[in-house]
Amino acid sequence: MDKGYWINRRSIRNFLTKDVDDAILFDLIEKAAKAPTTGNMQLYSVIITRDEARRKQLAECHFNQPASKAPVLLTVTADFNRFEKWCRQRGAKPGFDNFESFVAAFLDAVIFTQQLNTLLELNGLGCCYLGTATYTASRIGEMLKLPRLVVPVTSLAIGWPADNGVETDRLAPGALIHHEVYDDYTEDRIDEIYAPKEALEENKAYVRENSKPSLAHVFTDIRYPEKNALAFSKDFYEYIKKQGFSFPEK
């Protein structure tokens, strides 16, 4: 089962200009769609962007991060539009314009994306998630002409790898696992879990370059500041509502 792959997988952020054939994409999308899906409803769609001008616009929505320059960008959407249209066309009365239905479609879309990511990588392609899709969902949605009940949830930048990517550290599995009930982390445990990450030369360099007191400060002050998260929260929340999924507000 490709043992090496599961231990060594890496995201790829730099790609050759060589194109990715539609035939490969279609074949792997078909296989990825065998992944589990809520009640077999397949509540997702994928928009393939190849056109250069569109890719440039889309890369701007992804803050021009290196991976967004890939030859193919896939925007994966939570999609209740297709299923709802089918229900209406058969005279049934769908009730999918709510938060729980959005959550189900979000889940479906991410399961599908990860299955596709794995298949692409196993076939030699390089991939990188662009989590920025939810930050600028409204602009992306407008660009891609998304109708009601369709919301971008993530993007995959894909292409043939121009390098081997960078190995990234992970927490020890014990740090992620709880037995029977959640065993909340003590101060000592937190120190123990994050020590290897803090000891990495590359992480020490981030701390120095940014003149911060710790690696944690790099995350809170530079990479994921609250100000941005609150602005993105508001935009995404409003866009989900605009696309027809209502939140249970009072």
Place this chain on the structure above:
Amino acid sequence: MDKGYWINRRSIRNFLTKDVDDAILFDLIEKAAKAPTTGNMQLYSVIITRDEARRKQLAECHFNQPASKAPVLLTVTADFNRFEKWCRQRGAKPGFDNFESFVAAFLDAVIFTQQLNTLLELNGLGCCYLGTATYTASRIGEMLKLPRLVVPVTSLAIGWPADNGVETDRLAPGALIHHEVYDDYTEDRIDEIYAPKEALEENKAYVRENSKPSLAHVFTDIRYPEKNALAFSKDFYEYIKKQGFSFPEK
């Protein structure tokens, strides 16, 4: 790359009583954690339930669906608790108690779950997602003693398969793919896309058994009625807030 697996994979809902060793679980969780994660923050945790009394209680939260009788239940949570504790302990000021941070953790948790699902299946184990985790997240959270900033997003029932599972149909890949912009579905296209599903003998049987005019009615009236979705929406929304992630309400 295990070609057969990607075409034939099936969810398993019936399991042998034979136990699943911790060693296998730990090994595969370690490999699954190599999956992509937002800014390498690994915003998820997994709670392993083996205890019989707890499994029974948890199965009730999953409406006692067949798969919920598995020998091992994994509850995968969106988890900003661990990362936030680390930030606070280093004197940094985290701002992760918002909707966008919940979305990032949700994404991380599902990517991890799907990677784990694939690894378990490739190693001969049977798995079934329990999407019901978000329906009764509040009860599950209480049972598993989840702290602030931790929310169940999905569950995996796992065990050694007692049967081969049931093959489920999927839409043709063309139905899921859009080029450059979203090409909204015409009535003819909807008919074409859903015709193979409607023609399946097992689906015809559902329609007859439930005395419904169409398969779509089985979904809207029986499997996913709006009344339930609205109740689950409200519960999940309130629970996410209770766990400390605020929505950008006015």
